Amino acid sequence: MPDWIFVILRSITLIVILFFMVKWLGTKQLAQLNIFETITGIVLGGIVAIHTVDLNSNFFYALIAMFIWFIIPYSVEFISLKSKTFRDFTQGKSTVFIQDGKIMEDNLKKRGYSTDDLLEKLREKDIFLASDVEFALLEPTGSISVLPKREKMPLTAKDLGIKLSPKKEPQTIIMDGKVLLEPLANLSLNLNWLETELAKLNVSIENVFLGQADSDAQLTVDLYDDKIAVPEPTEKALLLATMKKCQADLELFSLATENEESKKLYQRNSKKLKAAIDLISPSLQ
Structure with a gap:
């Protein structure tokens, strides 16, 4: 059998094994790594690379080495969960x-950080003055x-005394021209609603590259044809304007009326409607 076939077979086998090892080690391996995880990733990658192209190496030894470098990090991670x-x-x-x-200048020196390094890290957090930082x-x-520092924090709705209604995460309900039924059901919506909303926009499902809906049943779409402009959802704004x-x-x-009973009726209902507008305005704006 030609050597290039052995290289292909070794590559496929080791890639599959490495995939499952990283998967079993957890998603932390895919995020920012600590020292031990960095070493593990480098060594596992090196083992795969060496035993993929070196046909004189013993493939069984590669499996043993990968198993050791899998079981040790796995054990370390398990013990770490038990002992701080x-x-x-x-x-x-x-x-x-x-x-x-x-x-804390001494702590900067211990970790090998200069003043420039600290300022760079702060700029990554959109902070350009060290004096703006409390901790x-x-x-x-x-x-x-x-x-x-508290006075440098952006204002929130709570600081302004504004009560906002709870909001769920938006769902992608159309992708590549196909409807995703599970996200649609998560919003308690159905195909009839979706077809109605698309009809309002005068587009068909097949022409939609990406469609998303929020918890207020507001649909936004991106079409395959970038030259076609799609209007933004206006239902909430129209509802608020109609109520006002x-x-x-x-x-x-x-x-306008001279009838006292009618005047009182209009004023009473006007106050009730005003109270309703004040109550739902945060949700409609």
Whole structure:
């Protein structure tokens, strides 16, 4: 059998084995790695590369080496879940870089970070003044966690005393011109609703590259033909505008009528509608 066939067979076999090993080691291997995980990834990749192209090497030895480099990290990960001391030793500990607004110069030196390195990390968090930071922590993965000073934090709806309705994550319900039934059902929607919404936009399912809907049943689509403009959803804005118009009409009716009972009726319903508008406005804006 030609050597190139052996190379192909070895490559396919080792890639499949490596795939399942990484999968069993967990998704942390695919995210930012700590020291031990980095070493494991490099060694496993090296074993696969060497035994793929070196036909004189014993393929059985490659399997033994890969098994050892799989079982050791797997055991380390298991023990780390049980012992914080062991976890700190293998994965490293977090280091405080800024505390109470003060830069910890000694900790920077211990981790081999210069002032420029710290400022670069802060800029990655959209912070350009170190004085804006209350607390900063270097994680074992090398990323930095930053807590800005309270007066430098962006305002939230809670700070402004605004109550917002809960919102679920949007769902992709059309992909590559095909309807995805499970995400559609997650929003308690059906095909009839989808066909109706697409009819409003004057597009067919086959022409939709990507379609997404939110918890308010607002559909947005991206078409294969980029030259066709698709309007943004306007149902919520129209509903709010209609309610405000109705409330204004009730006010006008109360001013126009001379009948006291009718005037009181219009004013009473106007107040009720105004209260309803104030209640649902955060959801419709």
